[in-house]
Amino acid sequence: MKNKQERTQFIQEAKRQLMKQRMVSTLLYGTSIVLIVANRGAYWPFAVLVVARVLIARVHSQEVNRDMALTPNPTMKRIIQVQYVIDYCFIVLVSLFLPVVLNLSLPFFTSISMYLVLAVGLLMTDSVLERRGKKLDPEYPTKKELRTYPKTWKKLKT
Template sequence: MKNKQERTRFIQEAKRRLMKQRMLSALLYGTSIVLIVANRGAYWPFAVLIVALVLIARLHSKEVNRDMALTPHPAMKRVIQVQYVIDYCFIVLVGLFLPVVINLGLPFFTSIGVYLLLAIVLLLTDTILERRGKVLDPEHPTKKELRTYPKTWKKLKT
């Protein structure tokens, strides 16, 4: 199995290769949210949103399979899966907050409270899983290590 530095390089290079797809799916997701807010009565923007969410889920699936292949520990594989599900839920939560509040006419301050509560629960769960992952497989890079290393998205040298 690869050590932490090799795994980090491998994941960073794979992320670099997926950058164009990630940017396009994020652009489609943002556009769909703007369309939903701008066209309150129409249902067609939701089709664009579903396409964007499917593309994002597909990218997450590729990433989770790649990361799970780097660890031999079944418990760590489960932690990785749950972390990606939490990341996906957070993407949905952040993006759909305003469209849901506007289109459904929900009370704004109550919605903010529910939103903050869900965001805190997701972030705390992710932090707990990150710590558990460090114990299960110390050689697997953490999210912070993947964010801070390397400082560039240029092609990594091996």
């Protein structure tokens, strides 16, 4: 099995290869949110949102499979899966906040409270899983290590 540095380089290179797909899905997702907010009564912008979500889920699925292949521990594989589900849920939570508040006409304080409770819950669950994963497979890079690793548009050296 690869050591932490090799795994980190492998993941960063794979992320670089998925950059174009990530950008397209993110732009489509942002456009769909703008369309939903701009056309409050219409339902057609939700079709664009569904397409964008499917593209984002596809990219997440590719990343999950890639990351799970880097560890032999079945419990760690499950933690990786759950972390990607949490990441996806957080993306949905953050991006749908404004459209939900505008379209459902909920009281602002209630909306903010629900949003904060969900966001804090997702972040705390993710950090607990991160700590548990670090104990199960110390050679697996954490999210912080992946973020602080030198990022580049150029191909990383292996």
